Amino acid sequence: MAISSKNAKPAPKSTLTAVELEAQVRAQLAASNPDALRPLLNGAHPADIAEMMDRLGHADRHQVFSLLPPALGAKVLDEMSIEPTRQVLDQLSDADAARLLELLPMDEVGEIVTEDVPHRRQALLALLSPGKAQAVNALLAYPPKSAGRMMTEKFATANPEMTVTETLAHLRQVHPDVETLTDIYVVNHEEQLVGVVSLREVVVAAPDQPLAALMNTHLVTVAPETGREEVARLVSHYDYLALPVVTPDRRVLGIVPVDDVIDTLVAEGTEDILRFGGMEGGPAIDQPYFTVPVPLVIRKRVGWLLLLFLAETLTGTVLRSFEGELAKVVALSFFIPLLIGTGGNTGAQTVSTLIRGLALGEIQMRDIWRVIQRELLSGLLLGLLLGAVAFVRSLMWGTTTELALVVALSILAICTWANTIGALIPLIAHRFKIDPAVVSAPLITTLVDATGLAIYLLIAKLILHI
Amino acid sequence: MAISSKNAKPAPKSTLTAVELEAQVRAQLAASNPDALRPLLNGAHPADIAEMMDRLGHADRHQVFSLLPPALGAKVLDEMSIEPTRQVLDQLSDADAARLLELLPMDEVGEIVTEDVPHRRQALLALLSPGKAQAVNALLAYPPKSAGRMMTEKFATANPEMTVTETLAHLRQVHPDVETLTDIYVVNHEEQLVGVVSLREVVVAAPDQPLAALMNTHLVTVAPETGREEVARLVSHYDYLALPVVTPDRRVLGIVPVDDVIDTLVAEGTEDILRFGGMEGGPAIDQPYFTVPVPLVIRKRVGWLLLLFLAETLTGTVLRSFEGELAKVVALSFFIPLLIGTGGNTGAQTVSTLIRGLALGEIQMRDIWRVIQRELLSGLLLGLLLGAVAFVRSLMWGTTTELALVVALSILAICTWANTIGALIPLIAHRFKIDPAVVSAPLITTLVDATGLAIYLLIAKLILHI
Numbered sequence: 001m002a003i004s005s006k007n008a009k010p011a012p013k014s015t016l017t018a019v020e021l022e023a024q025v026r027a028q029l030a031a032s033n034p035d036a037l038r039p040l041l042n043g044a045h046p047a048d049i050a051e052m053m054d055r056l057g058h059a060d061r062h063q064v065f066s067l068l069p070p071a072l073g074a075k076v077l078d079e080m081s082i083e084p085t086r087q088v089l090d091q092l093s094d095a096d097a098a099r100l101l102e103l104l105p106m107d108e109v110g111e112i113v114t115e116d117v118p119h120r121r122q123a124l125l126a127l128l129s130p131g132k133a134q135a136v137n138a139l140l141a142y143p144p145k146s147a148g149r150m151m152t153e154k155f156a157t158a159n160p161e162m163t164v165t166e167t168l169a170h171l172r173q174v175h176p177d178v179e180t181l182t183d184i185y186v187v188n189h190e191e192q193l194v195g196v197v198s199l200r201e202v203v204v205a206a207p208d209q210p211l212a213a214l215m216n217t218h219l220v221t222v223a224p225e226t227g228r229e230e231v232a233r234l235v236s237h238y239d240y241l242a243l244p245v246v247t248p249d250r251r252v253l254g255i256v257p258v259d260d261v262i263d264t265l266v267a268e269g270t271e272d273i274l275r276f277g278g279m280e281g282g283p284a285i286d287q288p289y290f291t292v293p294v295p296l297v298i299r300k301r302v303g304w305l306l307l308l309f310l311a312e313t314l315t316g317t318v319l320r321s322f323e324g325e326l327a328k329v330v331a332l333s334f335f336i337p338l339l340i341g342t343g344g345n346t347g348a349q350t351v352s353t354l355i356r357g358l359a360l361g362e363i364q365m366r367d368i369w370r371v372i373q374r375e376l377l378s379g380l381l382l383g384l385l386l387g388a389v390a391f392v393r394s395l396m397w398g399t400t401t402e403l404a405l406v407v408a409l410s411i412l413a414i415c416t417w418a419n420t421i422g423a424l425i426p427l428i429a430h431r432f433k434i435d436p437a438v439v440s441a442p443l444i445t446t447l448v449d450a451t452g453l454a455i456y457l458l459i460a461k462l463i464l465h466i
Numbered sequence: 467m468a469i470s471s472k473n474a475k476p477a478p479k480s481t482l483t484a485v486e487l488e489a490q491v492r493a494q495l496a497a498s499n500p501d502a503l504r505p506l507l508n509g510a511h512p513a514d515i516a517e518m519m520d521r522l523g524h525a526d527r528h529q530v531f532s533l534l535p536p537a538l539g540a541k542v543l544d545e546m547s548i549e550p551t552r553q554v555l556d557q558l559s560d561a562d563a564a565r566l567l568e569l570l571p572m573d574e575v576g577e578i579v580t581e582d583v584p585h586r587r588q589a590l591l592a593l594l595s596p597g598k599a600q601a602v603n604a605l606l607a608y609p610p611k612s613a614g615r616m617m618t619e620k621f622a623t624a625n626p627e628m629t630v631t632e633t634l635a636h637l638r639q640v641h642p643d644v645e646t647l648t649d650i651y652v653v654n655h656e657e658q659l660v661g662v663v664s665l666r667e668v669v670v671a672a673p674d675q676p677l678a679a680l681m682n683t684h685l686v687t688v689a690p691e692t693g694r695e696e697v698a699r700l701v702s703h704y705d706y707l708a709l710p711v712v713t714p715d716r717r718v719l720g721i722v723p724v725d726d727v728i729d730t731l732v733a734e735g736t737e738d739i740l741r742f743g744g745m746e747g748g749p750a751i752d753q754p755y756f757t758v759p760v761p762l763v764i765r766k767r768v769g770w771l772l773l774l775f776l777a778e779t780l781t782g783t784v785l786r787s788f789e790g791e792l793a794k795v796v797a798l799s800f801f802i803p804l805l806i807g808t809g810g811n812t813g814a815q816t817v818s819t820l821i822r823g824l825a826l827g828e829i830q831m832r833d834i835w836r837v838i839q840r841e842l843l844s845g846l847l848l849g850l851l852l853g854a855v856a857f858v859r860s861l862m863w864g865t866t867t868e869l870a871l872v873v874a875l876s877i878l879a880i881c882t883w884a885n886t887i888g889a890l891i892p893l894i895a896h897r898f899k900i901d902p903a904v905v906s907a908p909l910i911t912t913l914v915d916a917t918g919l920a921i922y923l924l925i926a927k928l929i930l931h932i
Contacts, residue, residue, distance in 0.1 A: 043684060047703050055830075081828070172670045181666040182648045182707070199665050200647040204638045218509060236732060237513050239725035241648070241707060258724055259705035265728065266702060269735025270822040273742055277818020277907060278811055289823035290833070294840065298847050301815055308811050309852055313859060315803035320863075326796055333792055333799040337781035337915050340803055344810075345744055345774050345908035349767055352743020356736040357755035362547070364521075367756070374760065381764050386775055393779060397786075441743060441907035442811035449803050 016044055018051035025052060029060055037067055046072060050079030053088075062091050074103035077112070083290070085116040094120065098127035105152035106135045107260070114140065138253075147231050148224030150264070151245045151254030157185045160194060160212035164205045182241045185252055186215045192250040193219065221246045224253055228264045235261040275435070276355065278304050278442035308442050314450035315340075322457040325466045331399065332460055335407050336453065338390075343414040343452040344445035346382060350375055350422030351444050355436045358426060365431055371423050379419025383412035406463050410456040417455065418448045482510055484517035491518060495526055503533055512538060516545030519554075528557050540569035543578070549756070551582040560586065564593035571618035572601045572720070580606065604719075613697050614690030616730070617711045617720030623651045626660060626678035630671045648707045651718055652681045658716040659685065687712045690719055694730045701727045741901070742821065744770050744908035774908050780916035781806075788923040791932045797865065798926055801873050802919065804856075809880040809918040810911035812848060816841055816888030817910050821902045824892060831897055837889050845885025849878035872929050876922040883921065884914045 016024070021044050028036050041049060041064070049068070053061050053076060065088050068076060077085055077100060089097050089112070097117075101109045101124060109128070113121040113136070125133050135153055142148025156175040158167050167184065175181065184202065186195040195215030205214055221244050222231055235243055235258055242255040279301065319326065319336075326332055354371070357363035363371060387408040394404035422444050426436035460466070482490070487510050494502045507515060507530070515534070519527050519542060531554050534542060543551055543566060555563050555578070563583075567575045567590060575594070579587040579602070591599050601619055608614025622641040624633050633650065641647065650668065652661040661681030671680055687710050688697055701709055701724055708721040745767065785792065785802075792798055820837070823829035829837060853874040860870035888910050892902035926932065 045684070045686075045704060047705070051703075168669055175670075181664075181669075199669065203634055203647075203665065203669065204641075218511070220511075236725075236728045237517075238511060239513070239728075241724070258707070258728070259702075262702045262705075262724070262728065262731065265731045265735065266826070269731065269738065270825050272735065272739055273821050273825075273903070274818045276739055276742060277814045277821075279815050279818055289819070289828040290836065290840075294843055294847070297844055298851070301812075301844070302848060302851055305808065305811055305815070305848060305852060306855060309804070309808055309855065310859075312804045312807045315807070316800045316863065319800040319803075323796060323800075326799055330789060330793045330796075333802065334782045334785040334789075336799065336802055337785070337806055337919065338775070338778045340807075341778045341781070341912060341915055342771065342775055344911060345771055346767075348743045348906070348908050349745050349771070352740045352745055353755070355739050355743075359736050359739075360732070361517075362755040370756070374756075377760055378763055378767070381760070382768060382771060385764070385768055386771060389772060389775065393776075397782065437739070440814070441911075442814050445810060445907075445911060446807060449807055453803065 016040075016048060018048040018055075021048055022052040022055055025056070025064060026060075029063065034063060034067060037064065041068060042072065046075035047079050049076045054081050054084050058087055061088060065091075070100060071103055074100045078104055078108050082116050085112065089117050089120070094123045094127055098124050102128055102132060105154050106132065106139050106254070107150055107152050109136045110139045110149060142224045145228045146224060147222045147226040147228065147243070147245045147256055148253070150228060150231065150256045150260045151224070152257060152260075153254050155183075155185060155242070155244075155252075155255045156181050157187050157252070158211055159188065160186050160210065160215065162211050163208050164202055164211075164214075165207045167202055167211060184211070185244060185255070186211050187252060191252070193221065193244060193246055193252050195219070196244070219244070221250075222256070223248070229268060231256055232261045232264045232268065236265075272355070272359075272437040275437045276352065276440050278308070278440040304440075304442070308446045311446045312449060315453055318450055318453045318457070322461070325457060325461055325464075328466050329403070329460070329464060331403060332457070335394075335410075335456070339407070339410050339414055339456050340449045340452045342386060342411060343418040343448040344441075346379065346415045347418035347422035347444040347448045348441040350379075350419050351426055351436075351439055351441065354423055354426040355439070358430050358436050363427075365427070368427055371427060372420060375419045375423035376416065379416035380412070382419065383415030386415060387412040402464055403460075406456075406460045409463070410452075410459050413455050413459065414448070414452045417451065418444075421447060421451075482506075482514060484514040484521075487514050488518040488521055491522070491530060492526075495529065500529060500533060503530065507534060508538065512541035513545050515542045520547050520550050524553055527554060531557075536566060537569060540566045544570055544574050548582050551578065555583050555586070560589045560593055564590050568594055568598060571620050572598065572605050573616055573618050573726070575602045576605045576615060608690045611694045612690060613688045613692040613694065613709070613711045613722055614719070616694060616697065616722045616726045617690070618723060618726075619720050621649075621651060621708070621710075621718075621721045622647050623653050623718070624677055625654065626652050626676065626681065628677050629674050630668055630677075630680075631673045633668055633677060650677070651710060651721070652677050653718060657718070659687065659710060659712055659718050661685070662710070685710070687716075688722070689714070695734060697722055698727045698730045698734065702731075738821070738825075738903040741903045742818065742906050744774070744906040770906075770908070774912045777912045778915060781919055784916055784919045784923070788927075791923060791927055791930075794932050795869070795926070795930060797869060798923070801860075801876075801922070805873070805876050805880055805922050806915045806918045808852060808877060809884040809914040810907075812845065812881045813884035813888035813910040813914045814907040816844075816885050817892055817902075817905055817907065820889055820892040821905070824896050824902050829893075831893070834893055837893060838886060841885045841889035842882065845882035846878070848885065849881030852881060853878040868930055869926075872922075872926045875929070876918075876925050879921050879925065880914070880918045883917065884910075887913060887917075 024040055025037060028034065053064065056064065061084060065073060077088065101112065113124055125136060128136065139148060139151070156171060158170055162170060182199055184197050184199060185193055186197060188194050195217045196219060197211055197215040201214050220234060220238055222234065224245050231243060240258070242257045244255050245253045247253060354363065390411045391404050391408035394407045395401070425444065426439045429436045429439050490506055491503060494500065519530065522530065527550060531539060543554065567578065579590055591602060594602065605614055605617070622637060624636055628636060648665055650663050650665060651659060652663060654660050661683045662685060663677055663681040667680050686700060686704055688700065690711050697709060706724070708723045710721050711719045713719060820829065856877045857870050857874035860873045891910065892905045895902045895905055
């Protein structure tokens with residue numbers, strides 16, 4: 001595919017990673033030679049500078065930031081974590097901070113004035129240019145985690161009568177600073193979106209063709225209120241590089257670029273882990289680990305724990321109703337944690353499998369009976385295997401053959417039960433439009449505990465005749 | 467930003483969703499009017515046709531596929547699930563199937579001949595054009611889940627001496643079919659990568675500028691052996707739309723586009739849920755839910771379950787060593803599941819918080835003491851709250867004050883312990899370069915069970931003087 005060139009160019013330099021950059025920056029700072037840092041910083045990627053800034057101490061960070069030219073400084077700010085961003089901005093006057101924000105896309109400004117420096121929101125917005133301030137205020141009126149909050153105003157528009165040549169000239173004049181320009185949004189004289197054309201299509205088309213002949217009029221758009229999960233799903237489904245956000249009368253408010261979608265996917269993926277671990281969702285959960293105050297952590301955790309605790313007291317009720325049997329055969333109680341633990345573990349495996357299958361669309365509601373049959377069979381087979389091991393292990397402990405049989409049969413029954421219920425509950429949640437990821441490992445463990453105990457003690461009563 | 471246009475265009479049509487498309491397709495098939503489907507299908511997005519195809523029955527699917535023009539058929543095939551793809555291809559002769567594969571990027575061909583129709587791999591590759599077959603064979607020599615397996619040959623190159631005008635002419639002639647052209651890879655006469663320039667930068671630059679003056683020479687590249695997680699991390703860190711895959715002497719083998727990275731993130735995110743749920747990773751886990759044979763599911767699940775089962779037998783050992791105490795106060799056993807369950811739930815919450823913090827880079831190894839202090843404090847506070855509730859709840863059950871006190875103090879100790887150990891274990895895993903997501907909820911539950919029991923029974927012994 002390549003075209004020959006006669007004079008070879010020097011080999012390209014690899015970008016310094018954040019860690020390499022940090023080492024060099026620390027060395028120069030230690031040598032009190034900050035000016036030597038300028039060329040180093042100007043050649044680095046903003047994302048790497050930001051990662052390094054996150055690792056530096058307060059004083060070093062401020063010194064390094066002061067060496068960055070404003071355009072680079074804004075990009076670095078955009079990529080830094082909350083705490084370092086707040087510290088850097090709090091060293092700047094309102095006027096200097098606002099000058100940096102002016103250079104950032106509106107979604108980033110919105111994020112900074114709500115999350116990083118909420119105490120300076122009014123002051124900073126008042127110092128922005130009227131157009132920018134209005135755009136940011138409009139954006140902040142949309143709900144958190146919506147498309148409206150994720151959109152940027154940095155996109156290019158053109159109109160359908162423009163030819164390819166006119167469009168390219170227009171881009172050079174009007175939109176030279178649109179950094180992630182991959183698509184051109186074609187709007188009519190009422191600023192309504194009528195089509196999209198990729199820059200590639202414009203570049204390879206005949207110079208006198210109008211955009212109307214090139215543009216795609218089958219458009220996928222979202223409303224500003226659309227949730228970020230749905231935005232991510234659409235971008236991932238259609239392999240888009242950006243998604244336009246439009247009003248009901250189809251005026252383009254902004255676009256959500258694919259890199260914001262990637263951030264969303266990373267955030268949502270790790271949130272699913274949190275929920276599966278039994279953490280309540282919500283704003284506090286979204287913040288970086290160390291920035292959430294401990295009292296808020298407690299408030300967010302204790303709800304689920306209390307609910308599970310109360311559900312778990314059912315196990316006490318079950319055990320009390322078998323008080324006589326437990327008093328007669330104390331050895332019965334030795335197996336309680338083992339049996340209910342194995343049930344919980346089996347159930348957690350099944351729930352995680354179902355959460356994944358539902359998330360990837362591999363399992364549909366119409367498959368419910370196939371799923372249950374499959375998990376019933378898996379549970380039965382796992383129960384047979386583990387039951388056999390439990391039987392041998394019990395005998396090795398010197399348990400009577402009858403009790404070993406009780407344990408083995410209980411494992412068989414509990415594994416089958418846990419596997420089936422572990423499949424059923426995420427399916428029911430999905431049916432009622434509840435995200436199956438809220439069916440946490442603790443929830444399934446708790447459910448299986450009380451029922452598993454009842455199964456165990458009933459089998460014991462039957463076989464041991466107590 | 468928009469430019470006025472005098473004659474307004476008709477409002478754009480929204481793309482039909484897969485569900486709407488399915489309804490219309492089923493209606494036309496029921497009316498035995500398949501030809502009416504052609505315009506409908508040609509106007510739909512390939513991703514939506516693929517989703518609909520996944521839902522159709524075998525016969526309908528084949529009929530609809532036969533109506534698609536080859537270019538659209540190839541795109542649809544690319545997006546369909548494994549089972550439907552296999553069924554559609556198995557209805558086609560080797561020659562017809564190979565003609566479709568010829569239209570697909572090499573990474574998709576590689577995926578289809580290894581995962582969807584492995585039994586026809588030799589036959590289909592033999593019928594591809596020599597260049598394509600060679601590219602696919604080279605790709606398949608790289609390890610699964612590597613950059614080499616994800617890369618596509620559909621990218622545009624140019625050389626550094628070419629001016630903007632020459633580059634645009636070159637793109638029109640040589641690369642008119644590169645669908646996701648956003649960057650141009652600048653290579654020297656030895657086909658070595660010397661820079662990257664975005665199509666946007668070319669379009670807005672002065673026509674007589676050479677690419678050498680425009681291109682970025684600080685390049686982030688990956689080797690074909692680089693794992694897909696690292697590729698995803700780099701694309702997400704640098705906000706790139708594609709990453710070039712190069713040989714050690716910097717020849718470009720292909721590019722990994724951002725949409726493949728999104729697929730990776732979705733897959734990895736759901737895999738973390740699986741591992742946290744206590745499922746073993748590996749090839750079987752990657753396949754869609756219904757395509758994994760039950761015996762393989764059992765093999766993948768029983769290992770962890772057995773290991774946890776054996777670890778859980780420790781609880782039996784603990785209980786047997788307190789046999790005397792349990793025989794004296796049978797009521798002690800009523801609280802066993804409640805206490806260890808609460809410990810497991812608390813630990814699972816902490817583990818999920820740590821997995822997230824480590825995955826997002828919010829927690830570094832140097833923060834280990836801060837984390838432990840924080841989780842010790844949280845555990846203590848949660849233990850105080852839950853302990854108070856447990857005290858009241860026990861009295862309500864008619865338990866003696868002494869026993870209620872034992873239960874309350876045990877909850878306090880177990881929550882503190884579970885919270886601390888739940889923080890420590892993911893940190894240790896991270897320290898030893900083990901993915902913290904393998905610290906599953908079942909693992910932490912099992913660890914907390916035996917130790918929690920010992921704590922409970924020791925407290926009981928001390929307070930009840932038994």
